[in-house]
Amino acid sequence: MARSRRRSARPLVPLALALALSGCAEGEVKVRPRADKAPAGPKLDPAVERAIAAGDKLFFDRAACSACHKVGKRGGMIVGPNLGVGDGMEAPLAVRAKTRRPELAPIEYVVESMLDPDALVVPTYAPAVMKAIDDLPSALSDDELVAVAAFVASQGAAPPLEPADLERARAQIPRARASREARRAASAAAADPAPETPPAPSG
Numbered sequence: 001m002a003r004s005r006r007r008s009a010r011p012l013v014p015l016a017l018a019l020a021l022s023g024c025a026e027g028e029v030k031v032r033p034r035a036d037k038a039p040a041g042p043k044l045d046p047a048v049e050r051a052i053a054a055g056d057k058l059f060f061d062r063a064a065c066s067a068c069h070k071v072g073k074r075g076g077m078i079v080g081p082n083l084g085v086g087d088g089m090e091a092p093l094a095v096r097a098k099t100r101r102p103e104l105a106p107i108e109y110v111v112e113s114m115l116d117p118d119a120l121v122v123p124t125y126a127p128a129v130m131k132a133i134d135d136l137p138s139a140l141s142d143d144e145l146v147a148v149a150a151f152v153a154s155q156g157a158a159p160p161l162e163p164a165d166l167e168r169a170r171a172q173i174p175r176a177r178a179s180r181e182a183r184r185a186a187s188a189a190a191a192d193p194a195p196e197t198p199p200a201p202s203g
């Protein structure tokens with residue numbers, strides 16, 4: 001940048017991008033590509049980074065989410081929606097979550113999906129295909145649930161997840177379990193109605 005005569009920011013943009021991509025954006029580059037966008041290569045909080053890495057591993061391994069889901073180009077099965085972009089999904093999960101459940105943070109929606117999958121059934125998909133993870137042999141600890149949720153909710157997350165999101169996910173666990181149990185109790189009651197008051201004996 002030695003002989004920069006900043007007539008306009010434009011010529012610097014490719015340089016800023018190149019520096020960002022090469023991982024040496026280190027605050028030297030004053031001109032960002034777009035003020036309204038997070039800088040490329042956002043720095044993740046270390047706890048968030050660890051959770052995402054652990055969740056990534058679980059997703060494709062013990063939690064067996066990849067038996068049904070792809071994440072972008074990763075994985076091979078598409079019984080359930082691709083959680084990244086692809087196979088008909090145009091926006092990654094973090095973006096989609098806001099339209100599915102605007103009242104929840106994306107990471108909370110993922111926790112709900114794992115523990116109470118029929119709370120919201122994705123349009124064009126069948127209910128009851130995805131089972132509550134608690135009912136499977138792969139049942140996860142709370143830490144593992146938070147990790148998988150962080151991995152899934154990090155798909156397209158802007159701004160990136162923060163430690164507060166991990167806490168949100170953790171707090172969502174008992175809520176999702178409680179609403180699942182309430183839903184089950186309601187549907188059991190509907191399937192097997194309590195006997196009505198027997199008619200008064202005539203005679």
Ligand code: HEC
Binds near residue numbers: 063066079127
């Ligand atoms: C047996 C297949 C199956 C497995 C295993 C499975 N899912 Fe699903 N999943 C589905 C199906 C089918 C849907 C769409 C219907 C619905 O919403 O329940 C879905 C929906 C979702 C959604 C909502 C997607 C959207 O576009 O809103 C998320 C998030 C999700 N699953 C996460 C997971 C995670 C995380 C795991 C692993 C813990 C997992 N799933 C395991 C079949 C599965």
